[in-house]
Amino acid sequence: MLSNDHLPARTWEWLKVNDIDLKDTNGLLASATVNEHNIPAGGAGETPVYIDCKVGGTESPASLHNFNIEAGASGTVIQFITTDGGNDLSGDFVLQNRYHIASGGSFTLIQVQNLNDGWKFYNDCSGVCDDGATFRRIQIVLGGGYTYMGEFCDLTGEKSRFICDIGYNIGGTHNLDMNYVADHHGKNSGSDIHVSGVMSDHASKIFRGTIDFHRGCAGAKGAEIEEVLLLDDTIENKTVPLILCDEEDVEGSHGATIGRLDENLILYMKSRGIDEDEIYTMMAHARIDSVASLIPDMEARDRVSEMICGPIERECLRK
Amino acid sequence: MDDLLKIEGLKAKVEDTEILNGIDLTIGRGEVHVIMGPNGAGKSTLGSCIIGDPRYVKTGGHITFKGEDITDAPTDKIAKMGVFLSFQNPIEVPGITLANFIRTALELKTGERIRMWDFRKSLEATMKLLGMDTSYADRDLNVGFSGGEKKKAEILQLLMLKPDLAILDETDSGLDVDAVHIVSKGVEEYKKQVGGALLIITHSTRILEALHVDKTHVLVDGRIVDHGDAGLVNEINDNGFERFINCENCKNDDCEVKKKLNDAK
Numbered sequence A: 001m002l003s004n005d006h007l008p009a010r011t012w013e014w015l016k017v018n019d020i021d022l023k024d025t026n027g028l029l030a031s032a033t034v035n036e037h038n039i040p041a042g043g044a045g046e047t048p049v050y051i052d053c054k055v056g057g058t059e060s061p062a063s064l065h066n067f068n069i070e071a072g073a074s075g076t077v078i079q080f081i082t083t084d085g086g087n088d089l090s091g092d093f094v095l096q097n098r099y100h101i102a103s104g105g106s107f108t109l110i111q112v113q114n115l116n117d118g119w120k121f122y123n124d125c126s127g128v129c130d131d132g133a134t135f136r137r138i139q140i141v142l143g144g145g146y147t148y149m150g151e152f153c154d155l156t157g158e159k160s161r162f163i164c165d166i167g168y169n170i171g172g173t174h175n176l177d178m179n180y181v182a183d184h185h186g187k188n189s190g191s192d193i194h195v196s197g198v199m200s201d202h203a204s205k206i207f208r209g210t211i212d213f214h215r216g217c218a219g220a221k222g223a224e225i226e227e228v229l230l231l232d233d234t235i236e237n238k239t240v241p242l243i244l245c246d247e248e249d250v251e252g253s254h255g256a257t258i259g260r261l262d263e264n265l266i267l268y269m270k271s272r273g274i275d276e277d278e279i280y281t282m283m284a285h286a287r288i289d290s291v292a293s294l295i296p297d298m299e300a301r302d303r304v305s306e307m308i309c310g311p312i313e314r315e316c317l318r319k
Numbered sequence B: 001m002d003d004l005l006k007i008e009g010l011k012a013k014v015e016d017t018e019i020l021n022g023i024d025l026t027i028g029r030g031e032v033h034v035i036m037g038p039n040g041a042g043k044s045t046l047g048s049c050i051i052g053d054p055r056y057v058k059t060g061g062h063i064t065f066k067g068e069d070i071t072d073a074p075t076d077k078i079a080k081m082g083v084f085l086s087f088q089n090p091i092e093v094p095g096i097t098l099a100n101f102i103r104t105a106l107e108l109k110t111g112e113r114i115r116m117w118d119f120r121k122s123l124e125a126t127m128k129l130l131g132m133d134t135s136y137a138d139r140d141l142n143v144g145f146s147g148g149e150k151k152k153a154e155i156l157q158l159l160m161l162k163p164d165l166a167i168l169d170e171t172d173s174g175l176d177v178d179a180v181h182i183v184s185k186g187v188e189e190y191k192k193q194v195g196g197a198l199l200i201i202t203h204s205t206r207i208l209e210a211l212h213v214d215k216t217h218v219l220v221d222g223r224i225v226d227h228g229d230a231g232l233v234n235e236i237n238d239n240g241f242e243r244f245i246n247c248e249n250c251k252n253d254d255c256e257v258k259k260k261l262n263d264a265k
């Protein structure tokens, strides 16, 4: 079962926002083999492992990975999900990551997605953090058709942590559906989900962020913050934060800033000769950049930079 | 015709209030003009109208720049033609570093890509001239800058973008003595390097000390009520605006002089 539709409470159905149907993906999953990765303590895991998913072409329609991070070990995995071949290709692709981070271990999963609009992409992730374990997730979403992203982080261990930063820039008719759950069981466990995005054109997005404090997770803290920049009136934007409390001694918070660019800011930038399209492009890049700057690997950061700056050529420079 | 900027009979309103009531002003290439006037007179509005702020609706008159009618031109076009406005209250630009901001503006203005290395060198040299720590180049423009740093960042942009006309809206207001000195030095440098024209809105003479002022205008209640040379600046500093004011017809309740007169009644 994918964690995209694994929810701790039935609330979604009442809110009528749980409209993903992941049943279709079961067939894709059945045909795929699981890649097992073990990250042992001491040394080797420090250099990032690249897993490139070139969707289309000869790539299997599903890519499944199990990561076992041994006690005290630390590892980083970087996944680029891009389209292989022509722009007219389309189809479904499932990426599933499972992790188990043993005591004191840390695991960083970095995902950068840039697909063309013919793709329906199911990006599923879930796992367990033991005592003092940290799961760090950094995601950048650029192009795509339908994108379903899910995370179910089981913070079983005491002082376990889930830190998640998501940056997206969606336009066209891109439909982005996010469902993130921080499942707090461990005492003093912590979660931080920060989503920063830009929407334009007919893009639509739903962000469901759940912080679930179970009995016994005393001292746990969870926060979700969302910032959305809306560049057009034609977008569709939904946010569904949910904080569930079965324990008294916890702190949960949700914050959202959703809006358009300030007119004073636009005037200021225009007064320096920067036109409106360029202003929007700059501000959209800035959002993605701020998430990309969290990526600890220079090479990956450069690739993201190329992706966001590459196709944008200023009109006047095109001579 | 060697006029750089020509404003004829400009009237403007905001939210149904007339603010400018027929302004005539001509600035030749390289000339230095000073505008003085009480608070609420319409000085900033004049700057906003020249740069094409769409929130100020022009209800009469024309503005031409380099012979081209820019009355209804978009702000970014007016800027690219060579007009620069130093804001009375510079805006914070989160997510965009000072260096990136200026480089983008410069590339859009010249239509050429600028080599990172060359740009960085000239940016840092200019920052040093203004006594700005070069680490500010990599900070988001104006975000968390002090009042003085924001004004210096405006002058930095002026020096980097090299416009033909610079409008300085109270760039020297609210700064300490050292900061005013640096800002003045920056303006002097602009004059030396670029030789552009200046329209300086100010309440003090210090920013003018190293400049040759060609003309001083007194703006009261949306009208230019007097012209003079540099001497007029001193006269106003000594005597205030009282002698220019006909308070009977004035509808501007923000006007300092009117307030004073009302208080005296």
Ligand SMILES: Nc1ncnc2c1ncn2[C@@H]1O[C@H](COP(=O)(O)OP(=O)(O)O)[C@@H](O)[C@H]1O
Pocket: B014, B015, B019, B037, B038, B039, B040, B041, B042, B043, B044, B045, B046, B055, B252, B253, B254
């Ligand atoms: N955006 C605005 N909305 C409403 N009133 C404005 C606006 N801008 C200026 N005004 C009014 O217009 C008058 C002139 O303002 P301004 O040009 O800022 O004066 P100055 O710069 O000479 O102090 C003032 O009465 C002010 O309150």
Ligand SMILES: [Mg+2]
Pocket: B043, B044, B045, B088, B169, B170
């Ligand atoms: Mg003003």
